Amino acid sequence: MGNVKRKHMELGNTISTKxxxxxxxxxxxxxxxxxxxxxxxxHLTAII
Numbered sequence: 001m002g003n004v005k006r007k008h009m010e011l012g013n014t015i016s017t018k019x020x021x022x023x024x025x026x027x028x029x030x031x032x033x034x035x036x037x038x039x040x041x042x043h044l045t046a047i048i
Contacts (some may be wrong), residue, residue: 023032
């Protein structure tokens with residue numbers, strides 16, 4: 001079980017890194033970041 005979780009974490013980190021590199025390459029890093037924060041806050045308020 002722990003092995004699966006570690007693999008999942010590694011996959012998540014890889015995807016995050018790829019997305020970050022792509023965003024930096026396109027020079028539109030701030031906009032998706034703001035959108036992410038907005039979506040996250042919406043999700044949090046929906047849960048609460």
